[in-house]
Amino acid sequence: MRVLHIGKFYPPFAGGIEHFLADLLPALNRQGVIAAALVHDEQPRRGGQQPLPGDHPPxxxxxxxxxxxxxxVSPAFPFWLNRVIREFQPDLLHLHLPNTSAFWAWMVPAARRLPWVVHWHADVVASAIDRRMALAYRLYRPFEQRLLAASQAIIATSPPYLEASAALAPWRARCHIVPLGLDPARIADPGPAARERAEAGWGRTSAFRILAIGRLTYYKGHDILIRAAAALPDTRVLIVGTGEHRDRLAALIQSLNLNGRVHLPGFQPEADLNALLACCDVLCLPSLERTEAFGLVLLEAMRFGKPVVVSDIPGSGPGWVVSQADHGVPVPPGDP
Incomplete structure (x- = not known):
């Protein structure tokens, strides 16, 4: 079988869904499923099939x-979808949502002729934090529901998320729960050089080390973690990632006089990220809304045997992940 995955981005873009997709494609190939992916390039002037190491799927x-x-925003996406279907000749489309570009499958005749599986990574949440999302979802929902109606099957990532999802409620009969996984070989033990860089990043401190990893965006709750750090004097906090809230978080750190203990080191290569995980005392996932649907980074921390503290968001997956693994503490969201 030949399966074409439609996603948002792909590594080196840093994100949980992106890392999951990068682990999934080679795993499918090892099982005899010939897989490929069509995603967005971060560079508007590029595009195409860019070389990847080894025998990595296209x-x-x-x-x-x-x-x-x-x-x-990718106006050329339908043309790329048509081209890739013609070149790759898939038997099945695997659509990773949310992703507005996946809606082009309705507009491309070659895509409409194929069966679809929808991988439901998260609802588009009508956010209480970013209220623009509520208006945007009114426009998004008809396309989303049409896509779900045409799907052959829908994959949800945890029981509580499926149970709470209003978008999936009409389609429960075709939903299947398959929790996310990762390739343990990707989460490799760091070498001496990476550990040395991680120790430098932690300031070679003996203080309790709290690590958070994720986009610096509205639903991640990093401001809650920063405020909590103000009440925990013998700690050092690293919040790894990039995003539109970086300046806001930096200003909060400054206002609370936490510059010496809370740091925003930005993007980190995977080897350095693994080393930071290996050298931390605990991973914290302080997200506030159901946009945080699973928390793949929790599995990455557990790979190193690190305990995790997660926001137990009602109707979402992170608290369920921790309870299933019995390897952390769920706490009420939004409470420093």
């Missing part, structure tokens, strides 16, 4: 001209 990238409310 990844095609359509040019992207920025984002509108967190959604990639």
């Amino acid at each position: 990844v095609y990238r359509a040019p992207c001209y920025g984002r509108l409310l967190y959604a990639p």
Whole structure:
């Protein structure tokens, strides 16, 4: 069987869904499923099938001209979808949602002729934090529901998320729960050089080390972690990632006089990220809304035997992940 995955981005873009997809494609190939992916390129002037190491499955990238409310803007995506279907000749489309570009499957005749599986990574949440999302979802929902109606099967990532999802409620009969996984070989034990860089990043401190990893965006709750750090004097906090809230978080750190204990080191290569995980005392996932649907980074921390503290968001997956693994503490969201 030949399966074409439609996603948002792909590594080196840093994100949980992106890392999951990069682990999934080779795993499918090892099981005899010939897989490929069509995603967005972060560079508008690029595009195409860019080489990846070894015998990695093909990844095609359509040019992207920025984002509108967190959604990639890629006018050429339908042309790329048609081209990749013609070149790769898939038997099945595997659509990873949320992703507005997946809606082009309705407009491309070659895509409409194929069966679809929808991988439901998260609802588009009508956010109480970013109220633009509520208006945007009114426009998004009809396309989303039409896509779900045409799907052959829907994959949800945890029981509580499926149970709480209003978007999936009409389609429960075709939903299947398959929790996310990762390739343990990717989460490799760091070498001496990476450990040395991690120790430098932690300031070679003996203080309790709290690590958070994720996009610096509205629903991640990093401001809650920073405020909690103010009440925990013998701690050092690293919040790894990039995003539109970086300046806001930096200003909060400054206002609370935490510059010596809370740091925003930005993007980190995977080897350095693994080393930071290996050298921390605990991983914290302080997200506030159901946009945080699973928390793949929790599995990455557990790979190193690290305990995790997660926001137990009602109707979402992170608290369930921790309870299933019995390897952490769920806490009420939004409470420093």
